Amino acid sequence: MPYKEQKVERLFYSIGEVAEMFNVNTSLIRFWEKEFDIIKPHKNKKGNRLFTPKDVENFHLIFHLVKEKGMTLKGAQKKLKENHDDTVNNFEVVSKLKDIRELLVEIRDNID
Template sequence: MESKRPHQIDFPDKLYYKIGEVSEIADVPTYVLRFWQTEFKKIKPKRTPSGQRLYRKKDVDLVLKIKHLLYNKKFTIQGAKQHLRGYEKDSEEKIPAQTL
């Protein structure tokens, strides 16, 4: 049985999610999602010709991780950005510690 991280929740498996759906899944207002999109460049919803945001599953997962860092772990925006950058680097490759 696979255990979930605290920020992972079950939500419908779809190709795209509208901002209202993401707001409901993450339990944050739509204006917060729009703000996070400006602060966290990795959140890149597609736009319809009318300008509506369409989030992919990976965007929703990232929103949930950001919410967990900011609301549960009490990170600042800057701290969450640094944590996410460090998380990406760690997952790409492990860098050995240098001794001086």
């Protein structure tokens, strides 16, 4: 039986790691933390923010609404408060469609 490396999931991400994931400044991460109540990072004894995978998912959602769809912060806050579940479902559908498109483009490029 071949050795299969297990995928290790992170429990926490630093603010720098989260900022790097989205290619934004750490100040934007701190600002969105204050503006959106769905982001609640843990803080260690030194006061460093530690974001959970759920926080990162919420950042993906906010990033999608604000940066990709062009919504204002107030609009994104309202949308998340009024119909959070629908917004999450729509985001997941868009993400899956983007993944499928990338796969199809890769297949097309390999055919040539």
